[in-house]
Amino acid sequence: MTKIRALIVGCGNIAGVFDADRPADALPLTHAGAFSRHGGYDLAACMDPDGERVDAFRKRWNIPTGYASFEELQNCAGRFDVVSICSPTALHASHLRLALTLKPRLVFCEKPVTGTVAETTKWVEEFDKAGVKLAINHTRRWAPDVLLLREQIHTGAWGKIRSATATYSKGVLNNGGHMVDLLIGLLGQLSLLSAGQPLWDFWDDDPTIPAMLQTSSGVPVQLNVSDARDFAFFELQIVSERGVILMENGGFQWRVRKVIDSPQFNGYRSLDAGELIHGEYASAMSRAVENIYNAVLFGETLASTGHGALEAQRLCEQIKSSSLAQFCTDNRSQPSN
Numbered sequence: 001m002t003k004i005r006a007l008i009v010g011c012g013n014i015a016g017v018f019d020a021d022r023p024a025d026a027l028p029l030t031h032a033g034a035f036s037r038h039g040g041y042d043l044a045a046c047m048d049p050d051g052e053r054v055d056a057f058r059k060r061w062n063i064p065t066g067y068a069s070f071e072e073l074q075n076c077a078g079r080f081d082v083v084s085i086c087s088p089t090a091l092h093a094s095h096l097r098l099a100l101t102l103k104p105r106l107v108f109c110e111k112p113v114t115g116t117v118a119e120t121t122k123w124v125e126e127f128d129k130a131g132v133k134l135a136i137n138h139t140r141r142w143a144p145d146v147l148l149l150r151e152q153i154h155t156g157a158w159g160k161i162r163s164a165t166a167t168y169s170k171g172v173l174n175n176g177g178h179m180v181d182l183l184i185g186l187l188g189q190l191s192l193l194s195a196g197q198p199l200w201d202f203w204d205d206d207p208t209i210p211a212m213l214q215t216s217s218g219v220p221v222q223l224n225v226s227d228a229r230d231f232a233f234f235e236l237q238i239v240s241e242r243g244v245i246l247m248e249n250g251g252f253q254w255r256v257r258k259v260i261d262s263p264q265f266n267g268y269r270s271l272d273a274g275e276l277i278h279g280e281y282a283s284a285m286s287r288a289v290e291n292i293y294n295a296v297l298f299g300e301t302l303a304s305t306g307h308g309a310l311e312a313q314r315l316c317e318q319i320k321s322s323s324l325a326q327f328c329t330d331n332r333s334q335p336s337n
């Protein structure tokens with residue numbers, strides 16, 4: 001198998017720590033976990049200003065070289081095929097710029113790409129100009145069950161889609177971005193009808209906001225909220241002509257409710273209790289690095305790109321602007337809930 005060389009920038013949770021203590025046969029949830037399980041990657045180097053993190057990361061993932069900053073990587077142009085950006089979001093714009101100086105074939109950047117549509121647009125364009133592929137970790141774009149559902153919706157297997165209701169917490173850009181990207185992936189382009197009151201449940205600069213959206217054919221899509229301080233919640237219900245599909249627990253499980261003759265009311269049709277299906281979210285990171293490997297070596301189309309992430313971020317930013325304009329007119333950035 002041809003090996004491609006990877007550099008990981010930022011040695012925290014999504015870079016590898018989430019997988020550090022998981023069993024060897026557990027499906028990987030992180031960049032290092034997925035690269036090292038794949039077999040086609042040479043995990044060549046990692047970088048983090050926190051020396052202890054670099055040491056622990058190198059030891060856990062068997063990485064020969066560690067760096068403390070991009071300055072130390074100055075003479076490494078052309079040494080890495082793939083650069084993973086797993087640093088805090090506020091640093092992504094500068095790390096996308098520095099990653100380009102290393103002349104990789106592809107950058108796999110964590111979401112959100114940057115904090116604003118303006119910056120994300122700039123870097124998506126710069127990557128296009130440089131001819132470097134940009135993959136964004138909107139993980140569900142690689143989940144096999146999400147892809148199957150998308151195909152079923154598009155081929156009409158569920159009949160007409162009547163509505164969708166999605167619930168998220170922890171920021172309209174941070175987790176809302178995942179949800180909006182998932183909705184666009186499943187239902188196509190969305191537009192904003194109205195935005196509701198912001199809930200400041202986790203990030204100082206990224207409230208969780210409800211919104212009414214619609215698809216290009218007018219299907220109503222409700223974006224609802226939960227509070228991250230209560231519990232983590234990321235769920236979706238799609239109501240169709242032929243039944244109801246529920247993505248539960250972030251996609252770790254699904255429930256499909258099919259149309260039946262009502263057991264109570266003669267002549268009526270209702271839904272069964274639903275079949276609980278084990279979700280395939282956990283295999284998404286493995287699929288992502290396989291897609292990235294094939295994109296680098298064979299030009300395979302990426303399932304999640306900078307352009308796709310930008311489309312989702314535009315809608316998230318519109319929701320935020322609309323909500324803040326209505327509900328934060330006294331210029332308070334963070335009202336108490």
Ligand SMILES: NC(=O)c1ccc[n+]([C@@H]2O[C@H](COP(=O)([O-])OP(=O)(O)OC[C@H]3O[C@@H](n4cnc5c(N)ncnc54)[C@H](O)[C@@H]3O)[C@@H](O)[C@H]2O)c1
Nearest residue numbers: 010011012013014047048050086087088089110111112137
């Ligand atoms: N796709 C997902 O579902 C998902 C999940 C979690 C996090 N994320 C995203 O991943 C990114 C990182 O989040 P995390 O939870 O892993 O954070 P984290 O705090 O666990 O890790 C961030 C790491 O970056 C390092 N760092 C700080 N400054 C740096 C610099 N100048 N250069 C290189 N590294 C630097 C920190 O020392 C830390 O080790 C964020 O953008 C976050 O939104 C995405």
